[in-house]
Structures are given as structure tokens and as C-alpha cells.
Amino acid sequence: QVQLAESGGGLVQAGGSLRLSCAASGRTFSSYTMGWFRQAPGKEREFVAGIIRSGASTTYADSVKGRFYISGDNAKNTVYLQMNSLKPEDTAVYYCAAGSSWVLSTRKGAYDYWGQGTQVTVSS
Secondary structure (H helix, E strand, O other): OEEEEEEOOEEEEOOOOEEEEEEEEEOHHHOOEEEEEEEOOOOOOEEEEEEEOOOOOEEEOOOOOOOEEEEEEHHHOEEEEEEOOOOHHHOEEEEEEEEOOOOOOOOHHHOOEEOOOEEEEEEO
């Protein structure tokens, strides 16, 4: 089992920045890909960004490219999501996820473990 704990959410004005953290514990050696998803009220959970734990590859949703950056610190078993130029439409609960596949995927089903989520609210 892998346990994930997100932190760093909060309220920010449009144009501002936040950095989310996801600390992994447990059988972390079995999780090769890490991802961030988000879910706004009344909407499906959607992919935001993903990274291979080696850092060799990252991918982003089109809606956040150039504004969000995913990175990892393997020594700390932590993944970060730096969010810049935030917009009101970025408001959502953000979830960290871990997968045991070596293939970086944007699909929810490719991830085996999920955190509880952290709320991000962007005011206009």
C-alpha cells in the first residue's frame, strides 16, 4: 500500500501562485508514476499533470501548460505542483495519485492510490 497526503491548498487571488505538495509513504518503491488530478463541483475528476518518478518525463493537460509545473524529490518521496497565473477556473479539489505502471498516463484508471485531496480556490 502507498499512502498519499496532499498539502498546500488554499485561497488565492487570480494571477497568484500556490505550490501543492504530495508526500508518499508505505510501499513507495512500487509506484513509478505520480499524477495530479482535480475535481470542480459538478464536474468529472480530470488530469492535470503527471511525472515518472525518475523525472525523465512529464505531461500536462492543455489547460495548465505553461502555468503549472510538476516536480519530484525522490529522497523525500514528495511530488510538487507549482501553480502560477492561477485563474478562477482552476478552483477545484486537487488530488495526488500514484501508479505502478512505467507508462505515464492521463487516465484515472491508471493510478492505484489516491490522496484525500486539498482545496484550491481562486478568487476573481
